[in-house]
Amino acid sequence: MTRLRINLDDGVDPVDVGAAVEMLDQAVYAKVSPLVVKLLGFSQDGSLVGQFSGFMHGEVIVAAGHMQGFCGKTLGSTSPAVAFKARYPTDGFEEDLEVVAPSPPGNVPDLILLKGSHSATSLWSTDLEIMASVYALGYTGTENKPSCSKGSLSSTMPGSVAITAHADDGFSGGPVVDKHGRLLGVVKGALGTTIMRIGITPNYDLHTYLLQSGYPGLI
Secondary structure: OOOOOOOOOOOOOHHHHHHHHHHHHHHHHHHHHHHEEEEEEEOOOOOEEEEEEEEEEEOEEEEOHHHOOOOOOOOOOOOOOOEEEEEOOOOOOEEEOEEEEOOOHHHOOOOEEEEOOOOEOOOOEOOOOOOOEEEEEEOOOOOOOOEEEEEEEEEOOOOOOEEEOOOOOOOOOOEEEOOOOOEEEEEEEEOOOOOOEEEEEEHHHHHHHHHHOOOOOOO
16 A cells, blocks of 8 residues: 655644545545446356446446356356346446457456446546556445545556555456546456455556447547
8 A cells, every 4th residue: 555645834734634635535436436337247047156346438338357257256166157237326227238348368358348228428547657546446245336445556567557455356347546536447356365466457458448349448
């Protein structure tokens, strides 16, 4: 996690600084959370296989490609996920989704595009800056509102872009944004088990994938 560093005059009350940081965090959540969708994956027989996250980008939902064919935490423990439903945060509406761009071979990049009846204004994107403050949003357990985890961008190396933050099961596919709510990438999953290091698909890979799939890229 990064430690917030602000140049302060002697007369600034630390309590005011804390309140300002909290207001910023709340503003980011308020801007991004309405776009974050809870995704449910089902096997061929209709059994629930897993819960994931995604976010609306124009007329499509962006999510992590590895949820297609997901077989539970233990490989082969259940039948793979082949059908998906979305549950939207603003009205709780739930519907079946169409896969309009499947996950590429080997999940590289780890992305998939789905489509339902809802659409939304797309997030703006921005350059990746090492150690920048970031926010990862996604769903946990039975919650029907997205959670938010704050951390930092710990690696910008192509092929291993990562953040240091906490992401529960179900965050996969959720957006990672900066302090202005601009998109940095998409949550892939935890890297290792001893630290809170989360791999992400960077926004430039998503931009290329959207264009190749016939949809508008990132702004």
